[in-house]
Amino acid sequence: xxxxxxxxSNKVTEKGKDVELRCDPISGHTALYxxxxxxGQGLEFLIYFQGNSAPDKSGLPSDRFSAERTxxxxxxxxxxxxxxxxxxxxxxxxxxxxxxxxxFFGPGTRLTVL
Amino acid sequence: AQKITQTQPGMFVQEKEAVTLDCTxxxxxxxxxxxxxxxxxxxxxxxLIYQGSYDQQNATEGRxxxxxxxxxxxxxxxxxxxxxxxxxxYFCAMREDFGNEKLTFGTGTRLTIIP
Numbered sequence: 001x002x003x004x005x006x007x008x009s010n011k012v013t014e015k016g017k018d019v020e021l022r023c024d025p026i027s028g029h030t031a032l033y034x035x036x037x038x039x040g041q042g043l044e045f046l047i048y049f050q051g052n053s054a055p056d057k058s059g060l061p062s063d064r065f066s067a068e069r070t071x072x073x074x075x076x077x078x079x080x081x082x083x084x085x086x087x088x089x090x091x092x093x094x095x096x097x098x099x100x101x102x103x104f105f106g107p108g109t110r111l112t113v114l
Numbered sequence: 115a116q117k118i119t120q121t122q123p124g125m126f127v128q129e130k131e132a133v134t135l136d137c138t139x140x141x142x143x144x145x146x147x148x149x150x151x152x153x154x155x156x157x158x159x160x161x162l163i164y165q166g167s168y169d170q171q172n173a174t175e176g177r178x179x180x181x182x183x184x185x186x187x188x189x190x191x192x193x194x195x196x197x198x199x200x201x202x203x204y205f206c207a208m209r210e211d212f213g214n215e216k217l218t219f220g221t222g223t224r225l226t227i228i229p
Contacts, residue, residue: 103161
């Protein structure tokens, strides 16, 4: 596809369960980012990948959060033992290597933890 | 301290008027980039405009322009001839340091265009 895609679009889970969120970046984009947007708030950075490496994981809120990227393409964000405060929209973005290029965002995954 | 400050939580503007959305930033890095994104109610983030810290001229993209005042650390977005479709949340964001690619976002301004 032409843009960044994310799946699922919506996820409802029970507290304590693990969830996996997937991001397919734009083909050829080497950089991939995960952000979180809580209700009515701005976006909060979680993690950045360049290729398969994650040089910046500084935004991951706890060790329950992890992410990986394989083949320089698809990325998975995993949240273990979900808590109600994890409820948010998780947005993925990708960009090419040029330093001034915009980040193209996916539609997001709305996570609700009951 | 907040890195990006958007002081207008909400704005109402008459259709066809121009509107200025405020953004101030805080960085000690000499090299940085400033971005504006639009988020309609559907939720997608739409890139509007970019300004590099070393750019001599203010960025323009169609009806969007960025009023960049480096000494004041402000990067206000100006939308000319507003349209009903401009109603959305608008986020200002900054990227510091080459190699540190993350964007830091402000809390946003909700713009409503009145017919």
